[in-house]
Amino acid sequence: MIGTLRVLLVEDSENDAMLLLRELRRGGYKPLSSQRVYTPEDMEEALRAADARDEPFQVVISDYYMPRFSAPDALRLLRELGYDVPFIVVSGKIGEDAAVETMKAGANDYLTKENMSRLCPAIERELREAEVRRERERAEKALGRSEDRFRRLVEQIPAVTYVQEPIDSDTPKAITYMSPQYEAMLGYPAETEMLDEEHWLRVLHPDDRERVLAEELRTDETGEPYRIEYRLIARGGRVVWVRDEATLVRDEEGNSLYWLGVQYDITEQKRTEEEFRKSEERFRATFEQAAVGIVQVGLDGEWLRFNDKFCDIVGYEREELGAVSVFELVSPEDFERDFGRGVRMLAGELSDYTEEKLIVGKGRRRVWINLTVSLVHDDSGEPRYFIAVAEEIGKRKQAEEERQRTQEQLRQSEERFKVLAQEVVEGIVLSENGRIIDANRSLTEMFGYDLGELVGKDAIVLTPPEHREMVRRRISDEDTRPYESMGLKRDGTVFPIEIRPRHLPYSGRRIRVTSVIDLTERKHQEEALRQSEALYRTVVEQAEENIFLVDAKSRRVLDANDALLRSLGYTDDELQEMTLYDIVAHDQKSIDLNIGRIMEEGHRSLGERQYRRKDGSLADVEVNVSAVPYNGERAMCVVAHDVTQRKRAERMLEEIREAERNRLARELHDSTLQDIVYALQEIQVMQVVSRDDRDQALEDTADALKRSVEGLRGAIFELRLKETLDRSLVSSLENLVDLNRRMARGRYELDLVVEDDFPARLPGKTGQELTRLVQEALTN
Secondary structure, eight states: OOEEEEEEEEOSOHHHHHHHHHHHHHTTEEEEEEEEEOSHHHHHHHHHHHHHTTOOOSEEEEOSBOSSOBHHHHHHHHHHTTOOOOEEEEESOOOHHHHHHHHHHTOSEEEEGGGGGGHHHHHHHHHHHHHHHHHHHHHHHHHHHHHHHHHHHHTTSSSEEEEEOOTTSSSTTOEEEEOTHHHHHHSSOHHHHHHOTTHHHHHBOHHHHHHHHHHHHHHHHHOOOEEEEEEEEOTTSOEEEEEEEEEEEEOTTOOEEEEEEEEEEOHHHHHHHHHHHHHHHHHHHHHHHOSSEEEEEETTSOEEEEOHHHHHHHTOOHHHHHTSOGGGGBOGGGHHHHHHHHHHHHTTSOOEEEEEEEEEOGGGOEEEEEEEEEEEEOTTSOEEEEEEEEEEOHHHHHHHHHHHHHHHHHHTSOGGGHHHHTTOSSEEEEEETTEEEEEOHHHHHHHTOOHHHHTTSBGGGGSOHHHHHHHHHHHHTTOOSOEEEEEEOTTSOEEEEEEEEEEEEETTEEEEEEEEEEOHHHHHHHHHHHHHHHHHHHHHHHOSSEEEEEETTTOBEEEEOHHHHHHHTOOHHHHHTOBHHHHBOSOHHHHHHHHHHHHHHSEEEEEEEEEEOTTSOEEEEEEEEEEEEETTEEEEEEEEEEOHHHHHHHHHHHHHHHHHHHHHHHHIIIIIIHHHHHHHHHHHHHHHHOSOTTOHHHHHHHHHHHHHHHHHHHHHHHHTHHHHHTSOHHHHHHHHHHHHHHHHTTSSOOOOOOOTTOOSSOSTTHHHHHHHHHHHHHHO
């Protein structure tokens, strides 16, 4: 049996149809369904009915001549209705031309009714070929869908995808596919690259052409992956950097099929790299050419980098300084303090510091410097190295000392300056009608003049030209409000000053007395403060510790770093609408008490506290708080170290220890203690039945066993102390006194007296601590 078969017979003769079915059965087929038709209408209806039953015909067998129908007509109708099933003509004798035309029209085979033995082999062959055709159609449809998905994927990725013929193909190096992203990247239609073979060479940057073509030649010869970065000239002349990566695709036999490549636009990456390189060069130039000493020191205290200016400050050649330890430059009296600061910076407790100090230079020479030290972190917040800026201030220190001496001499100078010395200690100039009549030494030194050079001159000479109109107006208006301007030294140096004018009587005349303050140092300090604040904010924002500022009066959160936002789960806007009471999971009285102490003492370590997270859970933290100035008011800087994980681990460890103590207590009580009690009871029985009531050995043994019993009970009590401490204070003390009374064995008396008004429970862990103290006192 070959198999079942659904067959449509186009035959007007019922007898011939029966003969056909009999031949099919003889050939091994079992016709599941068969239908005979002999008109176009019947044939179309039969085909549609079979489809409706989901039982389409597998083969059509048709007679050639019928009164109202013919094999060519049946074949044409079958194909018009869209059926691709084998069509076999079985008829009497017809002309050879008619048979050929039928086969050309699409019939799969032609048999004569005298040669029916070929019917079943023909059907078997055609069914097999029909199945092959269906499989091929399914594969082609699946391939088409796959190609569509691949094309959609390729055309959506942010890169140009292309396919290129290999060097050994009929069209070597021809581009057979270029994704639409090519036009977005270069401004040229993708088809240009495929149709114009010279297009790629024209847009290739001339400076890159030689190395790109060399790499292309090499990979064509070796078949290795093609990877290179080069420049292309886009429409309009714009230069585009691309990274071109291609792989040679081969078939199963290893024959080259095509190059599959991807081009990435890396112009922005190249621009960023170039900017970074220039930034590195600027930093290197700044580092090496800075007018101050700059050093980088590793976390292990080893030199990483230092500039020539720092070598000049300490008096070492560069090679000499590299062989000197960093710590050799620290004054002995500052070593412990400086080391502690480094530890605090690594712990996140200190962001940076600035101070004037003495360091040890070459030959043990002491050098005054203004030192600023900070800790540099990487992008993840981990510390990388220390950076320090050192400015030699030896001359300034001498100048300060000289200025102090000058001020003291000025205070004791001529009588004409006494009234002025009581008002100011800075530069002072006396003028009448705009002319200088006198000045103090501070002013002459400030501007670099001798007093004789200034007397009689217009006071406006002390101001650069661009500020003179404003100064004249103030003098003419007799304006006495303080204001800032610029001073002009004798050598042409311009520097910032503050002018405080007033009118005073002098030798019977009304003169203008002007106090001039050199703002150079203050401006430097303001700039340094601005930089310090910026550095502080950067360090705080990068710190892993939870850091935030709180208004001491309103308790509102003023500012917080990202670590606190992540730890508690709030946004910055949400946190600034909250107060300390919303965050700290303790009563308000406790919070207010701590704030009062912090404001009074300036700094306080609060130990372990609990903060509320946004999701309602609690975070365990160790808190240190300092009172700091903030916008003219006092605020609190809170540093909260998250110890939630550590607390959880401690609780788990304590539970394990408690379980082990309970296990030991049970074993001692249920085993060892019971054995000793039984032994003691045996000895006591022996004492009763013994004739000698004063058997000293039995007495000593009994006493020793009693002491062992009491000792074990004490040990069991110690092991179960936590369970005892969980009771009320009175209950715990009663158990403790009872145990010690038994252990005393009459050597002393213990009494526990509890007043009627004594509270049943004490707050917190007070009762447990008192019980521990009593137990230690009785033990010792």
